[in-house]
Amino acid sequence: MLLLVLGTAAGGGLPQWNCACPGCAGARAHPARRRLHASLAVRARPGRWYLVNATPDIGPQIEAHPELLPSSAPGADARRSPLAGVVLTDAELDHTLGIARLREARDGVDVLATAPVRSAVRERLGLGAVLDPYTTVRWRALSGTGVPLEEGSAIRVGAVPVSAKRPRYAAAAEPDPAWSVALRLHDTGSGRTVLYAPALASWSEAFEAAAREADVVFADGTFWDDDEPVRAGFSQRTATAMGHLPVTGPGGTAHRLAALPGRCLYTHLNNTNPLGDPHAEQHKRLAEWGLEVAADRMVIEL
Template sequence: MRIRVLGSAAGGGVPQWNCACRVCRQARAEGNFRLQDTAAVSGDGTAWYLINAAPDVRAGILDTPELAPGPGLRDTPELASGPGLRDTPLRGVLLTTAELDHTLGLLSLREAIRLRIYATATVTMALTSVFPVFPTLAQYTGIDVHEVSDGIALDGGLDVQRLTVGTKRPRYARADLSEEGLAEGGSPKVGGSGPKVGESGDGRGLGSCGRGDWVSALRLTDRATKKSLVYATCLPEWTEDFDAFVDGADEVLLDGTFGTEDELTLMTGRPGTARSMGHLPMSVSREHAGRHPGTRFRFSHLNNTNPAVGDDIVADGDLL
């Protein structure tokens, strides 16, 4: 199994375009940038999947040699315009949330010949009925949306288990998704020229959207080597379920949005603790991680207020 980090920043990236905080100033001075949270994963090095699609996903893909299209121009001129020109190792996109910083990049993938997207019923509903990314994308390319409840098998020998770790809705969905709205009209519009929604077309699973499978952690297991990695770059709390989910994993990529509970206020003067914003601070995660000595924990999804450096902080381009 190979995991390539395309982007290791929280929403806004590092530096954020309109921020002159210490971390952003230093990043500009050093040219040390972080794109927003996206990774590419493959079991066999041939079939690749994105985990999330950040607004700057195009830059991340261009920086990732494994995702280069091919075979490209053929020797024979007659074949030069054949399908080989648009062959891509990218087989699909797995979404861990419906947040803008994880999904806007889908629109930048509209040149795809087809695009397969894996998401929970909750995330699918949000991106279909509230913020219509899927119907919009479907006007440009064929998309297949597959509902992920507990697990899926991917091409290239990867199995994926999913765990709901948070129920915080994206800001755009807070007003629209009242319990009443969900009961009356919250089901995804499917059929026609719109996106094909896996097995969720009957509305099954939408009943749980009041709470909702908004934020997921994914455990990726290589069927051949049994190596496993947990991707949990948005983690509001370290629950017993999450503790069991990471148990025995070789690697875990954790939420590094904030280093400490009060970081945002200290750095910007704005109110709000890390946990109130849906992100367990690294200081707390490290205590929990210490109970799993056989597992390597690293942090990604760093906010531009987080000055953390060290061996357990990933950078764009890292191969895990």
């Protein structure tokens, strides 16, 4: 299995356009600290890639990776993109707005999503009717049992529900445990598994089981501790109340991840998270637990 880490930031990115907090100011002063919105690219088979979530940064994310670009070789079809589709973990704007950027897709695009996510993006966000005149979006069901990324691919993708939290624009929609899921990517050829959970509202038994059998776990690293959003002054709610278990403190995920057999990396860092500063002392604590922070442009092959 081959994965490209396209971005590792929570909503707004690092820096966020309207923010000059220490994290955002630090990223402006030190471009190496910049992080695009959290996303992965997964190779379904040679020359065919699927994005995990389509972010507002999708354009630069594709351009930064030659594997995702059409070939300019003589005789090659200059409009044939290796990007075949998108798999959605949820319907949040930061994970879905990039679908609109794919309107030029000549051969259409596959989007795999759970039923509530598909309905929200098509009907409430309006991307169904909006994109119809431009390209063909082929919606495919994402479920717990898993489906091949596409015909002929050894990679199967399945959903592990992690939160019933709906996006604000879909507040009137029905509750459903599949509003936000972790993705289980399993290579039937090598037997290796990656679990991708950019949002984790609670540590369920199903998530524990999936995490325990994964070779690599990408986990929700939005907030370092539960009070961070309140302390930073941008929310009255704690991290947990916002649907993100913090890294440390009561309910923190670090000690649970440290007990897993696989490699664990935090992703989806909010701009208030001290881990955005590579010199922050919090990195030492993570290292003591054997945990990592994912970086943009990281390549994972297993």
